[in-house]
Amino acid sequence: MKFLKALLAAGLLSTAGTAAAQEDKLFVYVSPDPIGVNAFLQMGRDGIEAAGEEYGADVRTYESRTAADRLENVNAAVNEGADIVVLLGFEFNDIVREVAPTAPDTQFLIVDQCIEDRPENVHCAVFREYEASYLMGVAAGMLSESGKVGVVGALDIPFLHRYTDGYAQGVKSVAPEASVDVRWVGGENPFSDPVRAKEQAVAMRSAGSDLIFTATSGGDFGVFEAAEQGDFLVFSVDINQCPQAPGHVVDVTLKRVDNAMLQAIGAILEGEHVMMSLGLAEGGVSAMALEEDQLADSQCVVAEHPEVVEKMRSVAASISDGSLRLEDPMFAQ
Secondary structure (H helix, E strand, C coil), X not given: CHHHHXXXXXXXXXXXXXXXXXXXXXXXXXXXXXXXXXXXXXXXXHHHHHHHHHHCCEEEEECXXXXXXXXXXXXXXXXXXXXEEEXXXXXXXXXXXXXXXXXXXXXXXXXCCCCCCCCCCEEEEEECHHHHHHHHHHHHHHHCCCCEEEEEECCCCHHHHHHHHHHHHHHHHHCCCCEEEEEECCCCCCCCCHHHHHHHHHHHHHCCCCEEEEECHHHHHHHHHHHHHHCCEEEECCCCCHHHCCCCEEEEEEECHHHHHHHHHHHHHCCCCCEEEECCCCCCEEEHHHCCCCHHHCCCHHHHCHHHHHHHHHHHHHHHCCCCCCCCHHHCC
């Protein structure tokens, strides 16, 4: 919320003359799964509530449990008269293709994904994940004692190279001679298979990797378990997962869906056809090492290495101001 308020204070977002006009507006957030203790989905709920507060709109959150629920919830939001329906994740791509053309008076915002040939009422906010992944690589390259590090991704698709390739590039930037072992979970459930993810991490450790980056979604907990049992260090993604394996998680990338929602909704209300890409400069992605007010209590190992934190912040500043330009690995495949 501090970042959101800073944007408003800096004039990068404006609610002047808007809040009063939005008093009868309704924003609906549809989650792909039950929110529960899922901090990533909670961030989406925080984002829609912040947008409602800033723009004077009523807000509702509809939680989904199944694919059928997702479609039903999106249709319910339209039928309830939602002005903006916010959808988080790839699970809604086909749904929005189906529903949006039938509801021209409703604006749809997909966060963390986009679709091709978007209708005028479909908007997207995506992230430059590779910028934060690069920072994880910088830390790994500095901390590795073996000169061998690893990264395990869920599935070998272009999008996930934003994590694997971004990490490898960061490693090489500080340790050119280091080797980076890249492996994939694969299988029938690559995004929710902690057993296969753990197997890949154990194999990497056996091959000499002493720091492993995991971008396996539901498989991350298998990698954390491997780290605790095999006594090695890991990095993870999206939210602060350091408390999940205290003493073993160095740092995590942060994907600020709440910031993305607020910025994109503001642009939609201004009449824009939104296609936002948010990275370090826009507050769309970050790392715990960059969060000065949270790092000490984060339980992240990087807090014990001030020289690594300093380097990560310096590199992040260079990426943000454009003096260090990173190519998007997703489009290099």
